[in-house]
Amino acid sequence: MSELVAPSLPEVHRTEVDGVPVFWHRAPGRLRASLIFGVGVAHETFLETGITHLVEHLAMRPLRTSRYDNDANTGVLHTSFDVTGSAATVAEHLYRMCASLNGLDTGPLDLERTRLTASQGPGATAWLPSSLWFGNQAYGLSGNVRLAAVHASAERVREWCAERFQRGNAALALSGPPPDGLRLPLPDGRRHQPPMAVPFELRTPAKSVIPNGVVGCALVAWTAPMACAAGVLITRLTGRLRQLDGPARTIAFDHQPVDGQRAVLGFGTDVGDRHAALVVEMIRTELAELARTGPTDEELTADRASLAQQLGDPEFASHRAVDAAMSELTGWTSAVAHQRAVLGGLDAAQVAKAAEELADGLVICGPERRLPADLPELPGSPLPAVEGREIKRALVGSTAPHGFRLVVGDEGLSTRYEGAAVPHSVVRYDDLAGVGVEQTDGRLPILHLFGHHGGAITLRPGDWRGGRALVREVQSRVDPALCFVTPDSMRLFEQS
Numbered sequence: 368m369s370e371l372v373a374p375s376l377p378e379v380h381r382t383e384v385d386g387v388p389v390f391w392h393r394a395p396g397r398l399r400a401s402l403i404f405g406v407g408v409a410h411e412t413f414l415e416t417g418i419t420h421l422v423e424h425l426a427m428r429p430l431r432t433s434r435y436d437n438d439a440n441t442g443v444l445h446t447s448f449d450v451t452g453s454a455a456t457v458a459e460h461l462y463r464m465c466a467s468l469n470g471l472d473t474g475p476l477d478l479e480r481t482r483l484t485a486s487q488g489p490g491a492t493a494w495l496p497s498s499l500w501f502g503n504q505a506y507g508l509s510g511n512v513r514l515a516a517v518h519a520s521a522e523r524v525r526e527w528c529a530e531r532f533q534r535g536n537a538a539l540a541l542s543g544p545p546p547d548g549l550r551l552p553l554p555d556g557r558r559h560q561p562p563m564a565v566p567f568e569l570r571t572p573a574k575s576v577i578p579n580g581v582v583g584c585a586l587v588a589w590t591a592p593m594a595c596a597a598g599v600l601i602t603r604l605t606g607r608l609r610q611l612d613g614p615a616r617t618i619a620f621d622h623q624p625v626d627g628q629r630a631v632l633g634f635g636t637d638v639g640d641r642h643a644a645l646v647v648e649m650i651r652t653e654l655a656e657l658a659r660t661g662p663t664d665e666e667l668t669a670d671r672a673s674l675a676q677q678l679g680d681p682e683f684a685s686h687r688a689v690d691a692a693m694s695e696l697t698g699w700t701s702a703v704a705h706q707r708a709v710l711g712g713l714d715a716a717q718v719a720k721a722a723e724e725l726a727d728g729l730v731i732c733g734p735e736r737r738l739p740a741d742l743p744e745l746p747g748s749p750l751p752a753v754e755g756r757e758i759k760r761a762l763v764g765s766t767a768p769h770g771f772r773l774v775v776g777d778e779g780l781s782t783r784y785e786g787a788a789v790p791h792s793v794v795r796y797d798d799l800a801g802v803g804v805e806q807t808d809g810r811l812p813i814l815h816l817f818g819h820h821g822g823a824i825t826l827r828p829g830d831w832r833g834g835r836a837l838v839r840e841v842q843s844r845v846d847p848a849l850c851f852v853t854p855d856s857m858r859l860f861e862q863s
Contacts, residue, residue, distance in 0.1 A: 374675050374678050375678075376710075377678065377684035377687050378392060378393075379391070379691045380392065380544075381691070382545065384545055384551050385534065385551040386534045386535075386551075386553075387537050387538065387539055387551045387553065388538045388692070388695050389541060390540050390541070390689075390692050390695070391540070391541035391542070391543060391545065391688060392542060392684045392685070393542075393544075394684050394685065397451050397453065398451070398452065398457045398542055398543050399451045399685060400450050400457045400461060400541050401449045401540045401685075401689055401692070402447070402448045402449075402461055402537065403448075403537065403689070403696065404447075404532050404537050405444065405445060405531075405537075405696035405697065406445070406531035406532070406559060407419060407441055407442045407445050408441065408442070408443050408508050408509050408511075409443045409444055409505045409506050409508065409509070409561065410559060410561075411508060412800075413503045413514070413800035413801045413817060413819070414515075414801050414851060416508050416511045416512070416515060417483055417512075417514060417515040417516045418519050418527050419441050419527070419531070420513060420515075420516075421476070421483065422446075422471065422527060422532065423439050423440070423448075424439075424482065424483065425471055425472060425473060425475065425479055426439075426448070427439045428472070428475055429467055429472070430463055436449075436451040436452065437449065437450045437451070437460060443497075443506060444561055444693070444696075445693060446532075447689075448461075454546035454547070457546060458547075458548055458549045458550075461549065461550075462549075462551075465550075465551055465552050469552070469554060471525055473524055476521050479516075480517065483513050483516035484513065484516050484517065484856060488512075489510060489621075490619060490621075491510075491580065492582055492619045492634060492635050493509060493510070493633065494507075495577070495582055495633055495732060496582075496585070496621075497509050497625075498510055498821060499569065499575070499631075500566040500567050500586050500625075500631055502567065502748070502749075502800075502822075503800040503801075503820075503821060504800065504819045505562040506562075506623060512854055512857050514854070516854075517851065517854045529554070530559075531559060533554045533555060533556030534553040534554065534555060534556065535555060536556055536557070536696070537551070537696075538696050540685070540692045560697070561625075561697050561698075561699075566586055566625065566631075567821075569586075569730070569745060571727065571728045571729060572729045572731070572742055573730050573731075573742055574733075574738040574739060574742040574743070574745065575731075575745040576732070576738070577733060580636060580637040580733070581635050581636060581643050581737075582634070582635030582733070583633065583634050583730070583731055584631065584632070585631070585725050585729050585730065586625075586630075587629065587721075587725055587728055588721075589624060589628065589632075590708075590721065591705045592720065593724070594705070594709075595662065595667070595670045595721070596657060597620065597634065598670055598673075599662045599718070600650075600654055600657055600722070600725075601634055602666070603653045603657075604618050604634075604646075604649055604650065604653055607649050608649075613639075616636050617636065619633075619634065627697070635732075640737060643733045643734050643737035644733075646733075647733055647738060647739060648739075650731065654725060654726045654729070657718075657722040658719055658722040658725075659719070661715035661719035661722075662715055667712070667713055670709065670713065671712060674706060674710060690702050690703075743788070744788060744789050745789070746789040747789075747790055747791045747792035747793065747822055747823075748794070750795060750820050752781040752793055753779045753780055753795065754776050755774050755775050755776020756775055757772060757773065757774050758832065758833065759831070759832045760830065760831060761832055765830045765831070766827065766829075767827075767831070770785035770786070771783075771791075772784070772785060773824075773831060775837065775840075778795050779795035779796045779797075779798070780793075780794050780841070781794070781822075792823055793820070793822045794817070794818040794822040794823070794824045796844050796845070798818045798822075799819075799846070799849050800817045800818055801850075801851060802817070802849050803850075803852075803853035803857055804850050804851065804852060805857070805858055811835055811838045813825065813826065813827045814826040814842070816841070816845075
């Protein structure tokens with residue numbers, strides 16, 4: 368490859384306003400601003416999932432208007448309040464935003480509960496990889512039901528706002544210099560770093576059953592060669608998917624940094640069962656070939672050209688400012704080194720090595736009997752199976768699948784399909800993240816048990832012989848503080 372001259376990245380400046388770090392660049396047009404706080408879903412607990420989103424909705428209620436562009440969103444590691452307009456409009460909006468957070472009005476809490484429980488969560492490529500490596504905690508909560516929307520008190524919502532939405536945990540990204548008179552009157556507070564969650568040690572490559580579609584998941588070193596390998600793989604798979612009969616399909620991709628050096632990534636498609644096995648084979652074949660021979664010169668050129676073409680776009684400069692703000696809040700390295708490596712030209716051998724790492728760490732998820740026989744099945748939890756007595760399936764009225772085994776012991780419960788080499792799920796009492804209590808028209812509720820390590824077991828009295836006594840036994844072992852009323856989105860039955 369000939370010597371490449373790397374284009375320059377947009378310059379980002381740093382200053383402070385009222386103790387809040389401000390990152391800005393020069394871009395034409397109206398001023399755009401993102402007031403970012405270092406708090407998101409990963410900072411929450413299982414029982415309080417969604418509490419940050421509640422704060423976001425409540426804080427935005429008095430500011431929503433059609434007179435200028437404004438919005439807000441809650442992510443895995445941050446919450447952002449965005450506004451676009453004249454310098455005066457942006458300055459006024461940000462001032463009012465800070466005032467709204469300082470005196471959060473929880474009067475409309477019940478209205479916002481309804482909105483949050485009705486909204487849809489992220490797709491499987493976003494939440495499934497995190498749940499495999501983190502279970503029902505930290506990054507694994509991104510796909511969880513928003514339980515705080517059901518039971519969080521107004522007092523707790525205000526406490527969460529006061530703890531997390533303050534100047535020590537804030538940064539501002541702007542598309543121009545800070546406007547004259549800009550004020551950010553936030554209370555003092557401390558920085559909240561990303562959660563120190565250790566990913567599970569999973570034996571990979573492996574497979575895991577999901578009901579629909581095909582998703583590839585991995586925990587990898589997030590480098591420029593890895594991003595290139597993922598991009599090349601997705602481009603190749605997209606081309607092959609177009610050859611299948613039926614509607615046109617695309618490959619969705621998502622990645623979530625977890626410690627500044629690594630990321631969980633997911634890619635997949637909602638292909639039906641008829642094509643699932645073929646898509647799984649496509650992924651394995653293309654990834655193995657990429658690891659063996661690396662990308663072509665044309666693919667490397669396309670990867671570099673794609674980034675180079677974005678440099679003149681004002682949106683890219685805005686992303687640079689937001690990236691600098693997130694680096695400030697997380698303490699992690701920004702994407703600058705990554706981008707410079709791409710612009711300087713990547714080495715095909717490095718990309719091939721990254722593809723090999725991706726293949727070695729891959730978990731292929733798809734419908735049962737559509738997954739490769741040569742791959743070991745990933746357990747439903749990294750915890751060892753519970754030892755104890757096996758409960759037999761009820762002869763009449765059971766909704767448990769035939770061949771489904773339930774074991775109950777002093778430490779907890781585990782389930783397994785007959786003939787399976789690994790448990791389907793394990794929930795231990797000392798690892799409980801929460802217990803959903805689903806009231807029915809029967810005398811006893813249905814219990815939904817969730818473990819921090821990802822296990823989930825639904826215990827319906829009518830599914831098992833002696834099921835009523837079993838539910839009473841489990842209820843006596845559970846700390847009432849871990850119990851919550853099951854929201855409609857989690858309910859499965861009308862009868863116990």
